[in-house]
Amino acid sequence: MRRAVGPSDEEVRLRSQIEQSRRELGQTVEALAAKADIGRRIQTKVQAKVDQEAEALQARGDQIRQRVSQVGQRVRQLAPAQLPEAAGQAVRGLSEHPGVAVGTVLLLVGLAIGLAARRT
Numbered sequence: 001m002r003r004a005v006g007p008s009d010e011e012v013r014l015r016s017q018i019e020q021s022r023r024e025l026g027q028t029v030e031a032l033a034a035k036a037d038i039g040r041r042i043q044t045k046v047q048a049k050v051d052q053e054a055e056a057l058q059a060r061g062d063q064i065r066q067r068v069s070q071v072g073q074r075v076r077q078l079a080p081a082q083l084p085e086a087a088g089q090a091v092r093g094l095s096e097h098p099g100v101a102v103g104t105v106l107l108l109v110g111l112a113i114g115l116a117a118r119r120t
Helices: 009-036 038-078 082-096 098-119
Strands: none
16 A cells, blocks of 8 residues: 655745745735836825925915914004004905915926926
């Protein structure tokens, strides 16, 4: 009667090496595919920059509104009766329409990024 013989140690070792090589190859292919997706990488970087600039503009807008309000209060204290009303109108105008300035800046940033992307 013959005894069932399993795979030899050498076969087991080779199969293990082959499986390891397959895993490594799969990881390499995934890494290359990610690097090859330049459009997505650029879009991700552009979106991050736009978000960063939007946050900076919002913070700067808040600072400007606060400073304008302070100046308006100071003018009211020091100026004749007509000037406080004019300063108040200027402050209200800025407070009511800050999006126009922010939108213009974002448009210009987007155009600059688009032009830079075309050159590369």
